[in-house]
Amino acid sequence: MKKSLGARTLAWPNPVYLVGTYDHENKPNIMNAAWGGICSSEPPCLGVSVRPARHTYDAIMRRRAFTVSVPSVDLVKQADFFGIASGANLNKFEAAGLTPAPGELVAAPYVKECPLVLELELVHAIRLGSHIQFIGEIKDVKIDPNCLDEHGNPDIGLAAPILFDPALRNYHSVGPVLGKAYSLGKDLLPK
Amino acid sequence: MKKSLGARTLAWPNPVYLVGTYDHENKPNIMNAAWGGICSSEPPCLGVSVRPARHTYDAIMRRRAFTVSVPSVDLVKQADFFGIASGANLNKFEAAGLTPAPGELVAAPYVKECPLVLELELVHAIRLGSHIQFIGEIKDVKIDPNCLDEHGNPDIGLAAPILFDPALRNYHSVGPVLGKAYSLGKDLLPK
Numbered sequence: 001m002k003k004s005l006g007a008r009t010l011a012w013p014n015p016v017y018l019v020g021t022y023d024h025e026n027k028p029n030i031m032n033a034a035w036g037g038i039c040s041s042e043p044p045c046l047g048v049s050v051r052p053a054r055h056t057y058d059a060i061m062r063r064r065a066f067t068v069s070v071p072s073v074d075l076v077k078q079a080d081f082f083g084i085a086s087g088a089n090l091n092k093f094e095a096a097g098l099t100p101a102p103g104e105l106v107a108a109p110y111v112k113e114c115p116l117v118l119e120l121e122l123v124h125a126i127r128l129g130s131h132i133q134f135i136g137e138i139k140d141v142k143i144d145p146n147c148l149d150e151h152g153n154p155d156i157g158l159a160a161p162i163l164f165d166p167a168l169r170n171y172h173s174v175g176p177v178l179g180k181a182y183s184l185g186k187d188l189l190p191k
Numbered sequence: 192m193k194k195s196l197g198a199r200t201l202a203w204p205n206p207v208y209l210v211g212t213y214d215h216e217n218k219p220n221i222m223n224a225a226w227g228g229i230c231s232s233e234p235p236c237l238g239v240s241v242r243p244a245r246h247t248y249d250a251i252m253r254r255r256a257f258t259v260s261v262p263s264v265d266l267v268k269q270a271d272f273f274g275i276a277s278g279a280n281l282n283k284f285e286a287a288g289l290t291p292a293p294g295e296l297v298a299a300p301y302v303k304e305c306p307l308v309l310e311l312e313l314v315h316a317i318r319l320g321s322h323i324q325f326i327g328e329i330k331d332v333k334i335d336p337n338c339l340d341e342h343g344n345p346d347i348g349l350a351a352p353i354l355f356d357p358a359l360r361n362y363h364s365v366g367p368v369l370g371k372a373y374s375l376g377k378d379l380l381p382k
Contacts, residue, residue, distance in 0.1 A: 001336075002308065002333035002334060002335055002336075003333065003334055003335075003336050003339070004331055004332070004333050005331075005332040005333065005334055005345065006331060006332065007234070007235050007328075007329050007330055007331055007332070008235055008329065008332050009229045009231075009232055009235045009237075009329065010307065010309075010332050010345060011206065011208070011228075011229055011237055011259055011261060011307070011309055011332075012206070012261055012307065012347055012350065012352040012365070013204050013206055013347075013352055013354055013365060014228065014229065015202065015203070015204055015228070017202070034229070035228060035229045035230055035231070035232070036228050036230070037202070037205065037206070037226060037227050037228030037238070038200045038202055038205065038225070038226045038240075038357075039226055039227070039238060039240045039319060039322065039324045040200075040226070040240055040319035040320045040321055040322040040324070041200055041226070041320075041321045041322060042320050042321040043198070043319075043320050044198050044199055044200045045319050045320070046200075046202055047228070047230060047238060047324070049229075049230045049231055068202055070202060070203055073369055076369045076370055076375060077370075077375045077376055077378065077379065078376065078379065079376070080370070080372055080373065080374070080375040080376030081375075081376030081377075081378075081379040081380070082376070083372065083373065083376065084373060084376050084377065084380065085376075085379075085380060090381065095379055095380075095381060096379055116201065116202070116203065117193065118201075118202055123319075124317065124319075126315065126317065126326075128230060128231035128234075128236050128314075128315075128326065129231045129232075129233050129234050129236070130231055130232045130233040131230065131231040131232060133230045133231070133238070133326075135317075135319065135324075137198075138198050138199065138200065139198055140195055140196075140197060140198060141195070141196040141197065141198070141199050141201050141202075142193035142194065142195050142196065143193060143194055143196055144193055144194075145192075145193075145194050148194070149359075153358055153359060154196065154201060154358040154359075155358070155359065156203055156204075156356045156358060156359065156361075156363070159203065161203040161204055162369065163204055163354070163365060163366075164372060165347045165365075166229075167344055167345040167346070167347060168340075168344060168345075168346065168347065169371060169372040169373060170347075170368045170369070170370070170371060170372060171368070171369040171370055171371075171372055171375070172347070172365050172366050172367065172368055172369060173366035173367060173369055174203070174204060174354060174356075174363050174365070174366050175354075175363050175364035175365050175366035175367075176363065176364060176366075177361045177362070177363055178264055178267045178353065178361070178362040178363060178364055179267055179268075179271070179361065179362055180360060180361060180362075181271055181274065181355060181360040181361060181362055182271065182274065182275060182360060183271070184267060184268045184271040184272075184362070185268055185269065185270070185271030185272030185273070185274065185275050185276075186272075186275065187268065187272075188268065188269065188272040188276075188286055188287055189272070189275065189276060189286075190281065190286060
């Protein structure tokens with residue numbers, strides 16, 4: 001018998017996305033978002049939800065562009081800082097000692113030190129209550145070459161992204177491989 | 192210097208959501224979805240994206256309800272099967288040897304064997320290209336009591352959810368704790 005926890009936001013795992021924007025003064029800003037994910041394949045789109053009070057909200061509405069930088073485990077302290085501090089009264093990049101690199105395709109900066117970064121153009125802003133979901137079309141994905149495997153494929157083990165657990169409010173690394181997708185389940189197909 | 196991978200759907204980590212519905216014949220159906228995430232806190236909402244060709248698509252459009260069951264690592268084979276087979280010509284629950292439990296608050300079944308399940312009422316269906324993003328308001332979250340820690344909090348280590356890596360197409364477990372959110376980054380706040 002399952003125990004009811006009520007209506008709450010619990011559906012493991014959650015990502016740690018660092019959302020990069022230029023604010024109204026053209027200052028690079030960055031926030032930590034755990035409410036988001038890929039939401040379409042063609043065109044490739046990603047959604048990330050932001051409260052209207054956040055400095056990032058106005059920036060995305062103005063520029064209609066943002067980036068998502070995926071931090072590695074060695075940047076967990078900086079990633080957490082980006083979720084605590086506000087860019088309204090602080091240059092968060094400077095305070096964290098990280099480098100804003102200008103997007104090549106959109107008017108938004110990404111975190112140079114993150115192994116994986118996405119450039120996105122806003123296509124929808126959906127009002128959901130406490131949060132606005134910004135859906136961006138992914139215009140490019142960039143990766144540090146040392147996070148590619150020997151076949152040139154992006155290697156999650158080398159990029160070492162972070163997960164967020166909203167229940168116990170911890171960050172986690174990614175664990176070992178359990179098996180191959182589109183393969184493990186074939187045994188269960190009717191013969 | 193980062194390497195461009197072009198416009199593609201890569202933003203680690205991705206969840207493994209098992210989306211439960213009743214189809215037009217009232218048959219319980221289930222699919223595996225990696226494109227999704229929490230998208231609002233109040234009301235609590237989750238988005239999951241589905242291609243219109245999927246059996247689940249019609250079911251959600253008809254019933255305006257679905258569930259999300261979060262499988263544990265010991266169900267990775269069944270979870271993968273749910274992503275390979277179609278419910279159009281198969282009872283996927285039966286084939287996988289798993290049990291459809293009726294939602295208490297919405298007209299959709301969940302996977303009894305999964306440690307964490309959500310019941311959702313459809314609030315938005317957003318056409319994005321290849322996929323429709325279904326945004327559901329979370330009406331209840333249920334957990335197996337053996338996945339609660341000694342303080343009664345949902346414990347990700349006990350529930351052992353699965354991650355999906357779309358780049359190398361592998362499933363992963365969740366790794367160890369890296370540190371406390373809303374705490375690790377405090378050192379970087381200006382004094």
